[in-house]
Amino acid sequence: MEPRHRPVLLQQVIESLALDPGLVFIDGTMGSAGHYSAVAGRLVPGGIAIGIDRDQSAIERARAVLEGMEFDGVELHLVHGEIAELERVLHKVGMQHADRVLFDLGLSSDQLDDPGRGFSFLREGPLDMRQDRRQTLTAEDVVNDYPEEALEHILREYGEERFSRRIAAAIVARRRGGRITGTLELATLIEQAMPGRRGKSHPATRSFQAIRMEVGGEVRQIEEGIRQAVELLSHSGRLAVITFHSLEERIVKRTLRPYGRHGGRTDWQVNMLGKVIEPDEEEVQGNPRSRSAKLRVYEKRLL
Ligand SMILES: C[S@@+](CC[C@H](N)C(=O)[O-])C[C@H]1O[C@@H](n2cnc3c(N)ncnc32)[C@H](O)[C@@H]1O
Incomplete structure (x- = not known):
């Protein structure tokens, strides 16, 4: 079960998350663990990496990918769940706060390329399109x-x-x-x-x-996931979001607006760091599905 999915903007995600040993990381859309495994490897020693996906087959693929890897003392938790239940998942693992959160939204190539899932208009398949087959x-x-x-x-x-x-x-x-x-x-x-x-x-x-x-109830998922993520972030915690189309971008920006510098909050704010990050030409050539990817990184600051 080799994953077909290639993580997009991997280096940029790692750099912009400013990873350190011992941090608590949540990957809300773990997929085949491309970003997850790279981040978890940088939390050594003592970190906690929680990987969530609502597709059970992604969890199984991730488990297989991680099997041969060394994470020297980092606690790994793989959870079949959704980003709209981030808080519940974090508490279940026994934590109150997360230092880094990543959402790499949408579909994985493993889902898109499997005709039986019904996501592709190029392959004959049933009209299914459920990421979570329990629904x-x-x-x-x-x-x-x-x-x-x-x-x-x-x-x-x-x-x-x-x-x-x-x-x-x-x-x-x-x-x-x-x-x-x-x-x-x-x-x-x-x-x-x-x-x-x-x-x-x-x-x-x-x-x-x-x-x-x-x-997939995706609008609610993104809104809820982001709201819970910013509430759960620790002081100086970071949230990275990769979007693939303009509607996702709008939902992310709209949901974060009340937490930003014009939102009127007096306790803490969450603001974007730097500019929107896009893949370079080399990445797009090697992985055409990355062409519409946009990475935004936000930081939580106490006032
Ligand atoms: C673009 S892929 C992520 C790929 C991953 N970053 C990697 O490197 O392998 C998106 C994944 O997020 C999952 N997903 C999408 N929406 C979700 C949600 N609301 N809650 C949990 N998982 C979700 C999908 O099932 C899919 O596996």
Whole structure:
């Protein structure tokens, strides 16, 4: 079970997190442990590294990756859970505060490239799109059971899809003839519903993103995860967030605004350090999926 996912902006994450021995680190989106293992190795001796993922197969992959590695006295905790329950997970491990938190949002290549998960519009698979397979809502439910207005809303809000109305209408017209169950069937239907001129990306990109975000409750997850992270951060603690599209960026910035220098808080603030960090050309060439990645690092300061 070799991981296919390559951690993005790895060096930049490590540098900007200013790691030291003994720190408590939470990776809220551990995936195949690319960032997690690199960070944990820099907490030696005495650190605590908590890795969370809501995909059980990511936990298993991470476990396999970590097996052959040495972390000399660093406590490793791998938890099947979600970032919206960060506080509960931290307390369960017996800690009250975290010094460093990382969220590398979205999908891993391991999820995207597995046709059985239904995330890809290029591979035939079931309309599933659940990262956490304990949940019941699937993409098939969204596509077949949501009213047209709700579909349109999701495509517009979560996919920033200009043709949300046409696509929602086409889905509703098609499903009158029977349930839509496959990824390629949906991707073709979306493509046909769109008018002639095409951009660089596949016509179903935005719609698939939107449906995935609905299935995963991603807006709430990011908001809750960030709120809990900043509350739990220790003095001088750092939060690093990697986003992959403009909606994720907006949610992150909006959620952090009340904690920032214009938020009116008098006890502590969380402000961005430096500028947004993006991958260099070499990384994008070697790993095209990194091209839209943006890293923001925030620090908590007592006033
Ligand atoms: C971009 S990948 C992370 C890759 C990881 N940094 C690495 O280097 O291997 C995102 C991971 O976060 C997980 N994930 C996404 N949203 C989550 C959430 N709300 N709670 C917990 N895990 C989540 C996904 O299941 C996926 O494995």
